[in-house]
Amino acid sequence: MRGMDIELRDVSIRFGGFTAVHPTNLKIKAGEFFSILGPSGCGKTTILRMVSGFLNPTSGDVLIGGKSMAGIGPDKRPTALIFQSLALFPLMTVRENVAFGLEMRGMAKGPRSDKAQELLDLVALGDQGEKTPDELSGGQRQRVAIARALAVEPAVLLLDEPLSALDLKLRQHMRSELRDIQRKTGVTFIYITHDQGEALTMSDRIAVMKAGVIEQVDTTDLVYNAPSTAFTATFVGANNMFKGKIKEVSSDGAVIDTKYGLLRGTNPKNLSVGSEAILFVRPEKMTVQSGGKKSDNAIDVKYERRDLEGAFVNLHFLQDGDKFSVHQTNVNLKSHEKGESCTIGFDSKAGMILATGELADE
Amino acid sequence: MNSLRRSFGPILSLVIVVLVGVWVIGMIVGPQLIMVEQSLWNKEIGGDAAMNSTRIDRLYNEVDTLGFDISDAEALAESPKRTEKIATITAEIDAKKSTIKELEAVEIKPEKIYSFKNYTLMGASHFFIFVKTIGAAVAVTIIAFIVCYPIAFTVAKVATPGKAALIMLFLIIPYSINELLRVFAWLMILDNNGVANLLLGFMGFDPISFLGSGAGVFIAMIYAYILFMVFPIYNTVETLDSSQIEAARDMGAPTWQIHRKIVIPHAKPGIAVGCIMTFMLSAGSFAVPNIMTRGIAEPWFTQLIYNKFFESSNWNVGSAYAFTLVIACIVFIFMMMRFFGVGIKDIAK
Numbered sequence: 001m002r003g004m005d006i007e008l009r010d011v012s013i014r015f016g017g018f019t020a021v022h023p024t025n026l027k028i029k030a031g032e033f034f035s036i037l038g039p040s041g042c043g044k045t046t047i048l049r050m051v052s053g054f055l056n057p058t059s060g061d062v063l064i065g066g067k068s069m070a071g072i073g074p075d076k077r078p079t080a081l082i083f084q085s086l087a088l089f090p091l092m093t094v095r096e097n098v099a100f101g102l103e104m105r106g107m108a109k110g111p112r113s114d115k116a117q118e119l120l121d122l123v124a125l126g127d128q129g130e131k132t133p134d135e136l137s138g139g140q141r142q143r144v145a146i147a148r149a150l151a152v153e154p155a156v157l158l159l160d161e162p163l164s165a166l167d168l169k170l171r172q173h174m175r176s177e178l179r180d181i182q183r184k185t186g187v188t189f190i191y192i193t194h195d196q197g198e199a200l201t202m203s204d205r206i207a208v209m210k211a212g213v214i215e216q217v218d219t220t221d222l223v224y225n226a227p228s229t230a231f232t233a234t235f236v237g238a239n240n241m242f243k244g245k246i247k248e249v250s251s252d253g254a255v256i257d258t259k260y261g262l263l264r265g266t267n268p269k270n271l272s273v274g275s276e277a278i279l280f281v282r283p284e285k286m287t288v289q290s291g292g293k294k295s296d297n298a299i300d301v302k303y304e305r306r307d308l309e310g311a312f313v314n315l316h317f318l319q320d321g322d323k324f325s326v327h328q329t330n331v332n333l334k335s336h337e338k339g340e341s342c343t344i345g346f347d348s349k350a351g352m353i354l355a356t357g358e359l360a361d362e
Numbered sequence: 363m364n365s366l367r368r369s370f371g372p373i374l375s376l377v378i379v380v381l382v383g384v385w386v387i388g389m390i391v392g393p394q395l396i397m398v399e400q401s402l403w404n405k406e407i408g409g410d411a412a413m414n415s416t417r418i419d420r421l422y423n424e425v426d427t428l429g430f431d432i433s434d435a436e437a438l439a440e441s442p443k444r445t446e447k448i449a450t451i452t453a454e455i456d457a458k459k460s461t462i463k464e465l466e467a468v469e470i471k472p473e474k475i476y477s478f479k480n481y482t483l484m485g486a487s488h489f490f491i492f493v494k495t496i497g498a499a500v501a502v503t504i505i506a507f508i509v510c511y512p513i514a515f516t517v518a519k520v521a522t523p524g525k526a527a528l529i530m531l532f533l534i535i536p537y538s539i540n541e542l543l544r545v546f547a548w549l550m551i552l553d554n555n556g557v558a559n560l561l562l563g564f565m566g567f568d569p570i571s572f573l574g575s576g577a578g579v580f581i582a583m584i585y586a587y588i589l590f591m592v593f594p595i596y597n598t599v600e601t602l603d604s605s606q607i608e609a610a611r612d613m614g615a616p617t618w619q620i621h622r623k624i625v626i627p628h629a630k631p632g633i634a635v636g637c638i639m640t641f642m643l644s645a646g647s648f649a650v651p652n653i654m655t656r657g658i659a660e661p662w663f664t665q666l667i668y669n670k671f672f673e674s675s676n677w678n679v680g681s682a683y684a685f686t687l688v689i690a691c692i693v694f695i696f697m698m699m700r701f702f703g704v705g706i707k708d709i710a711k
Contacts, residue, residue, distance in 0.1 A: 054608060075614045087605035091627050100623070101613030152613050 003031035003188035004065035004078060004155035006051060011060030013046055020046045022212045023060065028190065028205075030065075030155075033182050035191040035199040037236070038209030039360065044192045047209075048158050051190065052081040064156060079156045080149035084164060086141055088133040094144050095120070095129035101152035119147040122181070139170045146181060156188045163198060175201050196236045200224060208232045210358070226268060226352070233280045233352070235360035240286060240324045242279040242299075246271050246353065254353050259320065260299045265351025276356040283327035285350035288315065288342055290334070295345030299324070303336040317344060394688075401481070401681035403474040414469050421462045428455050480682035488666055488683075495663035496690055498576075499645035502583050506591040506640045507633065509584065514595035514632075515625065519604060537589055545653045548582040549573075552654075571658070578654040579662065586650055587643045591636035598632030599625060631708040634698050641698075642691050663687060 006028040013021040021043045028034045036044040049055040051062055053074035062069045069077060080101075089097050095116050102112040120126050123143035125136075133141055142162060149157055159178075163171045179202050182189045193199050199206050200220050207217045208231070216228045227233035234241075244258035246267075254267035256279050265279045289298060301317035301324055313333060317324040326344055336342065366375045428451055435447045484492070513533075517526045536544060551557045552572035559569040572578045602625060610620045626633070644650075651662035661669075667687070670680030699705065 052612060054612075074608070074612045075616070079612075081609070081612045083605040083609060085603055085605050087603060087609035089606060089610075089624060100610070100615070104610075104613055104615040104619060148613070 002155060003186050005030040006156060006188065006190070007063040007066075008047070008051075009061045009063065011047075011050065011057040011062060013043070013050060013055065014058045020212055021050075021057075024214055026207065026214060026217065028188060030188055031186050033179065033189045033191065033202055033204045035193060035203040035206045036209055036214075037193055037196060037199040037206050039194055039235070042209045043212040044209050045160055048081070048160055048190065048192050051156070052079050052158050053077045054081075078154055079158055080152055080154035081158045082145050082149050082160065082162045084160045084162065086145040086162065086165075088141060088144055088148070090133055092132070093129065094125065094131050094133060094136070097133065097144055098129075098147045098151050100148065105152070115151065116147075119151050120144075122150070122184070123147045138166050139174060142166065142174060143177070146178070150181075150185060150187070154187060156190065157182075159189065159191045161193055163193075164195075171198070178202060200236070206236075208235060210235075210360075227280075227354070228269070230278055230280075230354050230357035230359055233278075233354060238283050238325065238327075239280040240283060241322075241359075242281075243356070244277065244279070246273050246275050246277050249273055253348060256353055263297045263299075263351060264348035265297075265353045266349060267353050269354060271353060271355055277353050278356055280352045280354060281346045281350055283314065283325045286324070286326045286344055286346045288326055288328075288334070289345050296348040297351065298343050298345040300341060300343055303338060303340040303342050305338065306336075317342065397681045398685055400678055401685050402478070403476045404479060404678050414465050418462055418465050418469065421458050421465070425455055425458050425462075428458070480679050481686065483679055484683070484686075491660060491666060492663045492686065492690075494660070495645060496694075498580065498662075499641050500694075502580065502587070502644040503591075503637050503641045506584050506588055507637060510588060510591040510595060510636065511633075514592050514629075515599055515621075517592075518596050518599040519602070519607065533589060533592060541586060542649055542653070544586060545582050545650050548578065548585065549653055552578045552581065573654060573656060574658045576655070576659045579651045579659070582654050583644050583647060583650050586647070587640045590639040590643060594632040594635040594639070595629055596632075598629040602628045630702045631704045634702040634704050634708075637698050638695050641694055645687065645691055645694075 006026075008024055008026040010023050010025060011021065012019065012023045024047075036047060038044045046055065050057055051064075051069075053069065053072060053076075056070075064078060074081070089100065092100070095113065098116040098119050099107075099112045102115055107115070117126065117129065120129055123146055125140060125143055125147070128136060128140065133144060136144065145162065146157075163174050163178075166174060175198060178189075178191075182202075191199070191202065200223075203220055205217065205219050206223045208215045208223060208227075210231050216223060216232045218226070218228075223232065223236055227236060233239050242256065242258040242260060242263055244256040244263070246254050247257040247262060248255040249267060249270075249272065253265055254271065254277075255262050255264050256277055258279070263279050265281075271277055287295065289295065299319070301319040304316040304318045304323075306316065307314040308330070311330055313328050313330050315326045315328065315336075317326070324344060363375075363379075366378065370378065432448060432451050432455075435444055435451065438444045438447075513529070517529050521529060549556070553559075554569060554571055554573070556572075558572065562569060572581070606624055606628075607620055610624050615623065646664060647662070648664040648668060651665055652668075655661055655665070663683070664687070667680055667683045670676050670683055674680075
């Protein structure tokens with residue numbers, strides 16, 4: 001199996017008067033684990049169905065391996081789709097499920113059974129072939145769906161939120177398993193999810209999508225550390241926000257005038273003086289100040305509560321109706337009283353000033 | 363039983379149990395047993411008994427004649443002879459009346475001689491009609507399936523919700539009309555000087571006797587029972603997860619394979635129910651063949667049963683015929699369940 005690259009050229013999809021996907025250009029490299037991340041209804045599944053051939057773009061062209069897919073149906077494309085519901089055939093055994101695509105391609109019974117066994121071994125279900133899907137656990141069914149899709153040797157595997165039905169533990173386990181399978185097979189994976197944790201842990205690159213528009217396409221590190229819009233900054237990971245107007249711009253950043261005073265941060269988008277902006281700081285880059293040690297930026301707040309997550313703890317603060325959080329490792333924690341006055345702060349390199357825009361719903 | 367009481371309370375569950383009991387015993391088991399009992403004896407086997415009705419008729423005539431004799435005697439002048447004559451005639455009438463009573467008692471409650479003879483009485487021509495009826499009902503069922511499966515699939519999986527509702531509406535509207543009227547409409551179309559032959563005439567063809575050939579029964583029957591095939595199939599196809607169809611297509615399955623491997627296996631219980639209903643209705647239909655054959659074409663077996671009951675007045679042989687049809691239908695049900703590999707439980711679902 002060899003992955004193929006995918007290119008969307010000016011594709012858009014409209015359903016009647018509703019534009020599900022605005023004109024989009026996107027290149028996905030061969031053998032890449034690519035995620036499309038966005039809230040429900042943002043058009044990510046629509047893009048997936050278009051790549052798999054169940055939907056035709058209203059305009060533009062989909063290219064797989066450099067070839068236009070216009071007029072080519074899902075059964076003739078080098079793609080395989082894993083459905084959110086998995087869509088295993090309940091009346092067939094696991095082996096028949098995996099061999100289904102091969103049977104449809106006219107492979108004889110012997111070889112197709114061998115091939116199915118090989119794939120079941122790949123997903124560690126070698127001895128479950130004679131069971132029916134409903135005799136398997138959720139994670140096992142998941143792996144059957146993957147084996148069944150891989151059986152037809154697709155160059156591109158499309159996954160539509162396949163882990164959403166699993167419980168947390170299993171979901172985390174399946175993440176690394178999916179990643180393993182992708183590396184072993186070299187197939188291009190396009191993974192659709194609304195779960196930023198899934199996208200960050202598994203992907204090589206992520207496209208963040210909102211209301212039919214791709215907001216940002218970058219590596220996982222860049223999507224998290226250098227979001228390009230306010231939406232990405234709030235949708236991927238948590239962020240503290242300070243709204244205001246840019247007061248001053250210099251070579252190493254900008255100063256923003258907020259109701260908590262002047263705050264300093266980086267200015268990756270080169271916003272000009274006077275523009276409406278938001279300064280974002282990740283909770284883990286924020287600290288609770290103590291003694292004389294002061295950060296570049298300091299804000300006075302009231303302590304509210306803490307959420308212990310084991311190795312980490314989230315401290316929550318309130319001020320003027322705004323909420324702030326600080327993420328700390330569970331080492332030498334100081335205890336605070338509810339309502340206690342504290343000062344939180346951050347290094348000016350940790351603050352990112354981005355243009356005001358639509359935020360992700362909490 | 364306990365779960366029934368838990369969900370409905372003691373009074374309501376008693377009512378339910380009693381009603382179900384009355385229904386099962388009084389309307390299914392009882393009539394069926396009476397019919398089977400009827401079919402197992404024959405009053406004409408007794409020899410003398412066969413003459414009973416003639417003898418009763420003759421005795422009634424004689425009593426009437428004696429009545430005239432009494433009026434004659436009464437017209438005579440008063441004399442001891444007259445009194446004696448009247449007494450003799452009256453005694454004679456009473457004797458005959460009591461004989462009539464005895465004979466009528468036998469007539470109403472004949473001596474029953476049980477045997478399977480009624481089941482062996484079917485002649486070659488009737489047996490041929492029986493086989494033909496069963497064969498025609500099977501053919502109606504197969505054609506109805508071929509017509510209905512695409513409709514059911516389209517409504518359940520292809521059409522948009524709005525269009526599906528529209529198709530359903532068009533399917534149901536004709537069924538709000540009385541079955542007889544629907545069949546009469548076909549009579550008007552297929553009659554010798556009906557619409558179909560009119561059109562054939564315009565196109566320069568000779569008229570075809572649709573009714574005489576028995577094709578009329580066939581066509582009207584498919585039309586009359588088509589919904590009983592559409593709905594069960596629609597109901598099961600509807601429950602199929604559409605992504606299974608897409609998954610099959612995605613893996614390269616051509617359309618006919620998707621139906622063969624995914625849709626039909628899933629819809630099996632519905633298809634079995636549809637086939638059973640269509641078969642039972644067409645094999646047991648009386649109105650449709652009665653209107654559409656009109657004595658021109660060979661009758662259906664149900665018409666023979668009717669004739670036995672109400673024209674030959676032979677309920678015993680009629681019951682035997684009817685029970686034979688019931689057996690044939692039960693055999694068909696089990697064959698269908700075997701063929702589709704479904705159990706009673708699947709069908710109940």
